[in-house]
Amino acid sequence: MTGLFSEVFLSALLFGAVTAAIPLLLAGLGEQMSEKAGVLNIGIEGMMLAGAYLGFVGAFYSGSLWLGFLAGAAGGVAVALIMALLCVRIGLNQIVIGIALTLGLEGLTALLHHFQFSRSYPRLPAADATVIPLLSDIPVIGPAFFKHHLIVYLAIALVFGMGYLYRRTQLGLNLQAAGDKPAALDVAGIDVIRTRTIAVLTTGALAGLGGAYLANVGAGLFIPFITNGAGFLGIVLAMLARGRPVWVLFGALLFGVCLSLTTAMQVAGINIPTDVIQMLPFLAVMIMLVLFGRRASLPAALGIPYERGAR
Amino acid sequence: MAAGGVIRSSLRTIPIFLYWAFMSSLSSSSVAARDIVALEGATKRFPGIVANDSVDLSIRQGEVHVLLGENGAGKSTLIGMLSGLLQPDEGRILVDGKPTPITSPRHALALGIGTVFQHMMLVPTLTVAENLLLGGPWWQRPRTEELAARVAEITSTLGITVKLHAKVSELSLGEQQQVEILRAMVRNSRLLILDESTSMLTPKGIDELGALMRRLVEQGLAIVFITHKLKEAAAFGDRISVLKLGRKVGEIPPERFRALGEQAIISEIVELMFGKQKDDPEAVERPIRTVRAEAAPLLQVADLAVAPTDNAPGLSSISFDIRPGEILGIAGIDGNGQKQLAEALAGQRAATGGSVQLEGVAIEALSVGERRRRGLRYLTDDRLGEGTVGTFPVSINFFLKQVGAAPFWRKGVEQRAEIEKRAAQLVREYDVRTPSLKTPVARLSGGNIQKVLLARELAEGAKVVIFNKPTYGLDLANTLASRQRIRDTAARGLAVLLISTDLEELLSMCDRIAVIANGALVGTVKNADDARTKVGRLMIGLAA
Numbered sequence: 001m002t003g004l005f006s007e008v009f010l011s012a013l014l015f016g017a018v019t020a021a022i023p024l025l026l027a028g029l030g031e032q033m034s035e036k037a038g039v040l041n042i043g044i045e046g047m048m049l050a051g052a053y054l055g056f057v058g059a060f061y062s063g064s065l066w067l068g069f070l071a072g073a074a075g076g077v078a079v080a081l082i083m084a085l086l087c088v089r090i091g092l093n094q095i096v097i098g099i100a101l102t103l104g105l106e107g108l109t110a111l112l113h114h115f116q117f118s119r120s121y122p123r124l125p126a127a128d129a130t131v132i133p134l135l136s137d138i139p140v141i142g143p144a145f146f147k148h149h150l151i152v153y154l155a156i157a158l159v160f161g162m163g164y165l166y167r168r169t170q171l172g173l174n175l176q177a178a179g180d181k182p183a184a185l186d187v188a189g190i191d192v193i194r195t196r197t198i199a200v201l202t203t204g205a206l207a208g209l210g211g212a213y214l215a216n217v218g219a220g221l222f223i224p225f226i227t228n229g230a231g232f233l234g235i236v237l238a239m240l241a242r243g244r245p246v247w248v249l250f251g252a253l254l255f256g257v258c259l260s261l262t263t264a265m266q267v268a269g270i271n272i273p274t275d276v277i278q279m280l281p282f283l284a285v286m287i288m289l290v291l292f293g294r295r296a297s298l299p300a301a302l303g304i305p306y307e308r309g310a311r
Numbered sequence: 312m313a314a315g316g317v318i319r320s321s322l323r324t325i326p327i328f329l330y331w332a333f334m335s336s337l338s339s340s341s342v343a344a345r346d347i348v349a350l351e352g353a354t355k356r357f358p359g360i361v362a363n364d365s366v367d368l369s370i371r372q373g374e375v376h377v378l379l380g381e382n383g384a385g386k387s388t389l390i391g392m393l394s395g396l397l398q399p400d401e402g403r404i405l406v407d408g409k410p411t412p413i414t415s416p417r418h419a420l421a422l423g424i425g426t427v428f429q430h431m432m433l434v435p436t437l438t439v440a441e442n443l444l445l446g447g448p449w450w451q452r453p454r455t456e457e458l459a460a461r462v463a464e465i466t467s468t469l470g471i472t473v474k475l476h477a478k479v480s481e482l483s484l485g486e487q488q489q490v491e492i493l494r495a496m497v498r499n500s501r502l503l504i505l506d507e508s509t510s511m512l513t514p515k516g517i518d519e520l521g522a523l524m525r526r527l528v529e530q531g532l533a534i535v536f537i538t539h540k541l542k543e544a545a546a547f548g549d550r551i552s553v554l555k556l557g558r559k560v561g562e563i564p565p566e567r568f569r570a571l572g573e574q575a576i577i578s579e580i581v582e583l584m585f586g587k588q589k590d591d592p593e594a595v596e597r598p599i600r601t602v603r604a605e606a607a608p609l610l611q612v613a614d615l616a617v618a619p620t621d622n623a624p625g626l627s628s629i630s631f632d633i634r635p636g637e638i639l640g641i642a643g644i645d646g647n648g649q650k651q652l653a654e655a656l657a658g659q660r661a662a663t664g665g666s667v668q669l670e671g672v673a674i675e676a677l678s679v680g681e682r683r684r685r686g687l688r689y690l691t692d693d694r695l696g697e698g699t700v701g702t703f704p705v706s707i708n709f710f711l712k713q714v715g716a717a718p719f720w721r722k723g724v725e726q727r728a729e730i731e732k733r734a735a736q737l738v739r740e741y742d743v744r745t746p747s748l749k750t751p752v753a754r755l756s757g758g759n760i761q762k763v764l765l766a767r768e769l770a771e772g773a774k775v776v777i778f779n780k781p782t783y784g785l786d787l788a789n790t791l792a793s794r795q796r797i798r799d800t801a802a803r804g805l806a807v808l809l810i811s812t813d814l815e816e817l818l819s820m821c822d823r824i825a826v827i828a829n830g831a832l833v834g835t836v837k838n839a840d841d842a843r844t845k846v847g848r849l850m851i852g853l854a855a
Contacts (some may be wrong), residue, residue: 171449173441179432182433188446189417308396
């Protein structure tokens with residue numbers, strides 16, 4: 001039992017927490033943007049899967065993690081394009097299309113994986129960490145937070161970039177208006193459909209990137225259903241964050257700790273059935289929903305397709 | 312630094328102003344005021360109806376052009392075409408004399424056409440400044456300082472004040488409307504369209520809007536003012552066009568307008584709209600009814616109180632009683648607790664104190680359904696939201712409050728024959744214009760939905776009826792029919808509580824009028840000759 005509280009164990013736990021949190025963070029930030037603009041993006045799980053698959057394929061064949069990330073983001077955008085076309089432009093039901101996209105991508109990526117990799121199960125080499133000098137020498141915290149791949153720091157910087165976007169820019173105003181009162185945006189001369197399309201495509205890019213990170217850095221391989229509900233956790237985070245990116249970060253880290261604990265407890269060999277341990281993150285979701293669910297405030301026009309002139 | 316910004320921004324806007332001033336002086340001196348925007352034979356069809364049938368309209372600068380018409384006359388469609396939301400199927404729109412299809416709201420704005428829609432078009436979660444900034448190029452940072460300078464410039468000439476940093480959801484409806492007018496001005500509109508802008512305003516707010524419109528046209532703007540109230544049209548307009556069933560049936564040009572008095576104009580408009588009636592059709596002589604003072608009150612309310620909520624005022628010490636055959640009016644500016652009062656009486660809102668007695672029996676602890684069974688009926692003002700289920704057929708909507716009860720349901724099974732028989736009877740009796748009994752009620756017009764509600768609530772067993780804004784949003788014919796229905800109800804010996812924000816309505820119908828302000832009754836006036844001034848003084852906070 002002493003191993004459980006050793007410095008090494010603790011810093012490994014926190015390192016794992018950050019690694020697990022990054023895909024949730026990217027998915028949550030992406031979902032937040034869609035929801036702000038009034039689109040409930042249930043297809044985000046599918047976008048992450050597309051990103052994970054294409055991200056892995058890109059990195060595996062090119063040998064470059066960055067090309068992998070790029071391919072992952074492009075995969076997410078490709079799925080988001082379908083979503084934008086069907087739900088934003090044509091105005092079909094966002095929930096139905098979102099579920100269909102998620103199920104479709106689960107099947108498609110599993111099938112492609114079966115043909116390509118089911119014999120060999122290739123792995124990527126461990127990702128290079130960008131070690132931040134001085135800070136990484138702090139005991140426990142240093143190895144846990146300051147020895148990650150560069151994209152981790154970029155993702156965290158993105159949180160503040162998003163905060164600036166929402167509060168200080170014209171695009172931020174337009175996004176919020178598209179979600180709260182799209183008709184007002186339309187008569188102000190801004191195309192609501194275009195604004196929402198931009199939001200959905202950005203969601204796709206972020207979710208795809210999150211999926212690619214999950215496969216390439218988190219796991220180093222692709223397996224079917226690798227996202228395991230990360231996209232749905234992203235939706236929960238976005239709903240609880242009340243439109244503030246920094247709350248997505250806090251939530252993602254909290255879930256990250258839970259996810260990391262499940263691995264750590266299995267490694268430590270604690271005598272609890274693994275099924276129970278694996279429930280932990282989802283138990284955390286339920287507890288958070290019970291505690292903070294009432295606080296969730298969603299845009300007034302969330303989930304309602306915009307049609308000009310309709311009352 | 313800030314001062315530099317102010318100067319630069321005003322330099323940028325002044326030339327546009329000068330340009331228009333210059334152009335307007337040119338045009339007004341050479342020719343008679345030219346049309347800024349004109350419609351020629353504009354026709355717009357929707358499935359099943361012709362919303363606008365070959366309408367000609369000329370809109371000139373310096374004029375308030377009133378578009379008058381009842382619900383469904385095609386006013387909103389016309390506005391839709393001018394503001395770029397709809398395209399005409401036939402005919403064309405001329406801007407400055409040139410045929411110009413207005414393809415989108417953005418295009419309309421670029422042409423200088425600003426619209427204040429009937430339904431507020433502000434984002435409630437953003438501040439006033441942010442709302443005014445909406446629509447800027449997305450890559451720019453919002454130019455807050457520039458905006459503040461521009462707003463100060465405009466508000467000072469118009470004599471209005473605007474709180475730039477308040478959230479829109481915290482403003483009153485009148486203030487929100489000023490923000491919308493301001494937004495049109497900030498964008499250098501030369502044509503301002505006001506769609507039913509007085510429907511949400513207090514009498515004082517309406518007068519202020521009239522004065523503001525006058526100042527705006529004096530600055531060289533053109534205004535299109537849509538209304539269905541004759542008095543406003545006569546008071547605020549320079550030129551009036553009357554629409555009826557999608558056609559323009561007449562126009563009163565400014566020369567004629569000036570030559571006639573207000574009464575003469577009103578009777579001319581009525582002539583145009585209805586053909587035969589002469590006088591203000593809303594002014595119906597109130598028949599003298601005698602309410603037996605010695606009769607025991609049907610409804611007695613004493614010290615009724617309701618706790619305030621986040622978005623609604625509470626009620627405090629509300630006391631009144633209504634005798635059989637009496638109509639008690641509740642006057643007051645909208646949002647002063649009218650809905651809370653109606654809901655507390657109906658049992659839909661928990662009261663925190665006081666008593667409500669129906670025929671001398673306390674009912675304040677009873678449920679909504681039990682109160683209804685004992686004869687207390689409530690006609691909501693939210694006809695589609697809480698009054699009916701829009702997707703259900705007309706027939707079922709008649710019996711929504713009796714679901715499961717015999718003879719329409721037996722052992723939980725719907726008795727279709729019984730329902731249809733009774734529904735057909737009610738449709739005839741209340742003159743509900745519906746294609747069939749199976750038509751979803753939401754497809755009917757507002758007036759016909761109201762008839763369905765009236766039929767349901769006035770059905771057998773009613774003793775006390777609460778009407779909340781019974782004619783709100785209805786056209787003239789349905790308004791008159793509803794009022795007659797309410798009078799008949801009282802004549803049958805029922806007690807009526809009539810909540811309305813339309814003072815004329817109350818004066819024409821009630822025996823007594825109580826005034827509600829901030830959730831309390833501030834006074835009750837007998838409806839005699841001086842009632843108008845007394846109620847008016849109570850409404851604006853002076854003692855009667």
